């Protein structure tokens with residue numbers, strides 16, 4: 001990877017040290033350019049003409065193909081969405097639930113996992129069972145804690161693949177095996193994964209997996225994708241049915257011939273072609289760098305950051321120490337200072353970070369476009385604060 005060339009294409013790198021990719025990633029100029037080109041085309045040539053409609057369809061297909069490549073998934077298993085949460089809720093609300101059904105999740109979870117589950121508990125009498133996982137737990141402990149909560153009533157195991165608040169990476173393949181052994185589905189929230197780690201739907205064997213376009217993929221807000229294992233598409237009812245949800249219908253008889261199997265059944269009616277073009281371009285940019293290379297570089301920078309943090313008096317690293325449960329989200333507490341205050345002090349020095357709640361800490365994301373020098377600089381600033 002030619003890191004200087006990569007950074008030349010990402011303007012924010014000239015202005016600040018951006019370590020908040022896990023919230024929203026800075027777009028490369030070619031992504032923004034692609035969005036503008038489509039908007040300009042629509043403005044000048046019309047958004048719905050016999051020329052522009054095939055162009056829009058081609059962009060949509062380019063994106064679906066791009067997502068399939070990114071996720072190592074068959075194209076017919078990919079639905080385009082507008083965010084991670086959109087995809088997650090499509091699955092959760094699309095399943096049929098009965099009182100006493102159970103969802104297994106964990107104590108570190110993002111609201112996008114916890115809230116749809118708790119809503120079902122309130123509205124459908126579903127029981128939410130919460131595994132008490134510690135960011136420092138190893139793989140076997142994590143699996144044992146999840147397994148202990150599985151029962152014949154478990155319908156869904158619903159977890160973030162990488163936890164937003166401490167960077168803990170869960171073992172996707174093994175959790176899928178556990179869930180399937182008990183007859184449950186696995187829905188993974190991949191908000192922190194698409195564009196950070198090499199995705200492998202075929203290898204991991206999970207049932208549903210949602211990603212955003214706007215975080216580690218460096219695409220625009222308002223984009224995302226959902227993987228659904230092909231055989232399960234008929235099991236998910238589109239709760240916002242638009243024209244893709246049916247093959248045909250008759251308003252006199254009310255007869256509906258449902259589209260059961262094609263993911264277009266989940267499409268809302270009008271979506272932004274310009275944003276889809278931006279996400280397609282963001283995926284192309286990543287594909288050119290290499291998905292494995294991107295993951296390896298983010299992990300190497302995170303390891304370097306943890307090394308630097310360990311040598312700063314008063315710093316406690318709250319994320320995993322690397323290895324198979326580690327990721328490029330590094331979280332830490334600094335003795336005598338609130339996380340919010342550390343974030344503000346970093347920002348005053350041109351470093352973008354965020355605070356996180358569980359456990360309370362500062363989060364730094366090392367994306368592939370960050371550098372060793374940036375990591376050293378952050379550690380130097382934190383060292384001054386720690387003194």
Ligand SMILES: Cc1ncc(COP(=O)(O)O)c(C=O)c1O
Pocket residue numbers: 022023083084085086110112113160162163164189191192211212224
């Ligand atoms: C684990 C996790 N899930 C869901 C979300 C929400 O993502 P989106 O805005 O794409 O719905 C986030 C955002 O930070 C996240 O970290």
